[in-house]
Amino acid sequence: MKKFPIFFGLVILLVIVLSCSKEPGEGGNSTIYGKIVAHDYNAEFTNLKGIYPAADEDVFLIYGDDYSYSQRIRSNYKGIYEFKYLRSGDYSIYVYSKDSTLTLASEMYAVVKNITIDNNRQTVEVEEIKIFK
Numbered sequence: 179m180k181k182f183p184i185f186f187g188l189v190i191l192l193v194i195v196l197s198c199s200k201e202p203g204e205g206g207n208s209t210i211y212g213k214i215v216a217h218d219y220n221a222e223f224t225n226l227k228g229i230y231p232a233a234d235e236d237v238f239l240i241y242g243d244d245y246s247y248s249q250r251i252r253s254n255y256k257g258i259y260e261f262k263y264l265r266s267g268d269y270s271i272y273v274y275s276k277d278s279t280l281t282l283a284s285e286m287y288a289v290v291k292n293i294t295i296d297n298n299r300q301t302v303e304v305e306e307i308k309i310f311k
Contacts, residue, residue, distance in 0.1 A: 202242040202267025204249075208295045210239070211260040212304030214253050214273055218311040223278045231257030232273075232309055240270040247272075266300075269293045275309035 214232035237259040238247035272288040
């Protein structure tokens with residue numbers, strides 16, 4: 179009869195441990211960083227005026243499969259951004275760019291990069307993001 183309470187206690191402990199799995203988001207020791215480069219064109223996108231680091235651009239981070247962004251930061255003067263203190267999981271980063279095809283009514287679209295952090299204390303460099311100005 180004494181084995182039943184011990185077994186029951188172990189089952190409850192197992193359920194508690196398994197339900198404590200951490201979702202993507204803040205609270206970890208990992209970092210995602212990258213660089214944004216602006217390609218500056220004239221209004222018709224026929225003449226490239228310059229290529230330079232995209233300073234002061236809003237960069238958005240989505241945790242896992244959330245519907246809206248979870249964090250927003252701005253790129254520095256070198257076009258570099260960094261999200262710190264993240265847990266393992268899947269993330270999406272996006273930045274807005276002008277529509278070089280001149281077909282979208284909003285004239286802007288999101289350039290999205292998907293990233294996975296596999297383990298604790300990982301630093302992930304995102305492929306350079308190219309935007310149009």
